[in-house]
Structure formats: C-alpha cells, structure tokens
Amino acid sequence: MIRVTDLNIEFFDHERPETVVYDFDLTLHEGEIVGLVGESGSGKSMSALAIAGLLSRKDMKKRGEILFEGVNLLDCDRKTLRKFQGNEIGMIFQEPMTSLNPVKKIGWQVEEALRLHTDLSKEERKKRAIEMLQKVELHEPERVYEQYPHELSGGMRQRVMIAAAMICDPKILIADEPTTALDVTIQEQIVALLKRINQEKKTAILFISHDLSLVHQLCERVLVMKGGYVVENGSADEIFYHPKEEYTKKLIAAIPKVVRKTEKDS
C-alpha cells in the first residue's frame, strides 16, 4: 500500500551537510503492523516524519521515493499532500502533554480532521467524535469532549490523540514512540488499543519504539535502525529469537527482565 524506496535525508542547516537516513526501504501492506526500533538519533523518527510528509522543505534534501496510492509523497504539491494527511495517514507522537493544543477543547481537536476533509454538519461531527472517544476507551466521552487538555492525564491524552488521528479512518497510522512517556500499565493498554484498531479497521501501523519487548508483542515485522541505516529486517520472532546483527543482540540484552527472588535463590 505504501512503498518507500531508497529514502535518503540530508540536512543542510549546519556548516556541513549531514545525512541522517541512508537508503531506507519499507513496504507496508494493509492491516500490517511493522515495528521500527533503534536508539535515539538512529533516524527512525526522521523516516517516519518523511513518510507523514512533515519534514520541512527547506534546509534539507530528500532523495528516493515514497509511493502511496501511486503518488510520490516526496515531490507532490502541498495540496495533494494535505489531502492525504489526516484522511489517509494519521500520526501520534511521543509526548501526549504537548501534542494537544492547550487552549482548544478536546472535542474541537478530535473533529479537526473531519472539518478539513468532510462536509459533515456540526452535529454529525460531534456524534462521530464522541463515538471515536468511546472507541479509544475513554470513560464519559461526552464529558471529555467538553474538557481541555490540562484536565486529562497523560494516558487519556494519548487516547485522545489516537482518536484524533483515527477519526477519518486513515489507512496508515504512524505511532512515533507513543508509549515512551507513559507508565508501564498504561503502555500495555495503549498497545492493546492499537492492536484492536488494527484488527477492526485493517489500519496499517508503523510502530516506532526503542522498546523491543513492546515491539515483539505488537508487530509482525521489525526493522532495526542504527546510525541512519536499516541494519536488520525480518519477522518479529526471527529478530527477537535469532538476531543476526551484534547491535540487535545488544538491544535485546538491554530489555530488563524480572527474575523472581525465590528462583534466583534456588
């Protein structure tokens, strides 16, 4: 459905040009969840932003191709790009505290994509928004609809973000470390929610994380990135149990394991 070939991203805003992503390849099929793992600065967020069409057109050079429904997102005009954004491609960010507009009501923000891409009436929009808030398992959706972001907890905000990203039923959802800023129990719930959305709507999800155990739970396929290169690419089980690269082994070894005291003693 979306195919990225030979994506290179090069920055020009410093004294010498700096390439942050080399020859990135990715194919995402309908209903598939692909994980993208790597340490900070490995280029995973940059690749995601490029796919979402969010990289600025100044100060950087992008080579390669991002084909979505026959259109190359890298060199199409802004109007075409905007038609895809929100409608076909949704994205959620790492920091739920800052990704919502602090002075607008939740309902208004969830409806924004509907306002831009459909001509539903005000009442229909509200109905859809409340349905969506319910689908992301927020209690009392009518109340949340009228609230402001500062009245919600981090986990609730991330749910609101998912609702806002999913309201137009996009074909692709890019989740850029959606659980990093949340505590462990909320992480589980968000991951379960993403999985449910994927199964119900057949939304393809690109799940970016540095937490390999989460990725293993959620994804069928995994790409491992380091220093701008994709170093390993394969099924989740393959990478998790039989990693080939030294770097992947290190990543897996870095997963904290809970060992019961009694077992350790015996």
Add this chain to the structure above:
Amino acid sequence: MNWKKIRKNKNFIAGSILTGIMLLLILAGCFYTPYNPNTMDPSAKFAGVSLKHLMGCDNFGRDIFSRVLSGSRTTLIVAAGTVLIGVVFGILIGALTGYYGGVLDEVLMRINDAVFAFPSILLALLFISLLGSGKYHVIIALGIAFVPSFARIVRSEFIRNKNMDYVKSAKLQGAGDFRIMFVHILPNTMTVLLSAIMIGFNNAVLAEAGMSFLGIGVQPPDASLGRMLSEAQSFLFSAPMYALFPGLTIILLVLGFGLLSDGLKNE
C-alpha cells in the same frame, strides 16, 4: 482561569473595578451630560466646585465635568482605534514573519525595526504633518506607530509555538498554513497579547493626550483630555481645578488599564 485564582489576583480586581467605573461613566456620558460640553455660559466663568457644576467651569463658562466626560470619550475612541490598527497589522506581520521566517522575516522585521527606532510620538508627528490633524488622522498616525511593538510580540510567540507538537498534529490532520496560524496558534498567544493590548491602550491614551496637548491632535470644538490640559495651562494659578480634573482622569484611566495588564500577565 478559575474564580479562586482571580479572587486572589488583587491587581486584576482593582484594575477591572477602576476601568469598569471609568468606562461606565464614559458610556453614560455618551447619552447624558449635565450640560452641553461646548455651551458657553459667561455668568459661570471659573465657577468653583459645586453641586451645580461638579468640577467647576472653565474660562468660557463650560461645565468641566461634562467636558471631561466627552473628552475621555474622544480619548478612548482614539486609543481604541490606535490599538485596533496596531493589533490587526501587528498580528498579520508577526504571524507571517514568525511562522515562515526566512527572507520574508528579514525584510519585514528590518522595516519594523526602522519604524520602531523612532519614538512613536515623533513618528505620529511626522504622519500628522503629512495627513493634517484631526481625530481620524491621529488614529491612523498613532496606529501605524504602534504596529511594530505588537508585531514583535506576536512574532516571538509564533516562533515559540510553531515547533510544538500540537502544530505538527494540526499539519498532519491536513490543516493549511493560514488555518494553523490563525486558528491553531493565535489563540495560544492571547494571554501575552491581551496584556500587551492593555499596555498599548495606556500608551495610546498618553500619546493622544500628549499630541492634543501640543495642539496637533484632536481639534476644537471636540473636547479631549490633552486639549483641556493645554487650555488649562494659562489658568494654572487662578483656576487649578481646571487642570486637576482632566489630569486626574488621565491618571485613573492609565492606572486602571495598567493594573489590568499586570493582572492578566500573572494569570
């Protein structure tokens, strides 16, 4: 904003009460003044403070209270017009330069700096000498002189906001540049902007009074606080009340808006 916080905000409360009273008086003055502010009554020349003339009378026997009411109205209209022009163009320039940056930013902000380099009164004097005096010309002249300060404030707020995640999500929902600027980012600049508007209002009241005092602002027979002050100058010793009341009104107006601005800043 909640009521508990507002109740604790003494500046805000004092400012709103003071400004409220002044605005009410001025509003009442639009419909009713004890005397026609421009009717001269030779028999009441320099009449003292009495129940008949709350603030006494001036050298032509005009009721000072009525003149203060209508003068404050003129001053307020000029100040409001000035701030309106300043804010509208300030927001436009600030939003464009702050959001887009680059060459546009450089060009517009350098022009801005050039305008900003002159004291606003001096600049207004220049425009007045080009346009001629009169209420509306004063508004335009002061308005242009006020644009740069608003543009700077809005620009810095836009620069602070444009890289935030909520702007990214708005882009990703498919919002265009103008929608992002004026629907998504602008409401976030309101606290800072409101406080700046109040200060701007103050400066405009003072600038109008200053210009009318110099005789290049509002023209007679329109009453204006600055104009009354300048007329009262020659009678400072024989009729001190004439200068006192318009002066006091200016102080109260400026104080009220100043307190409001301070209160808003602390919110």
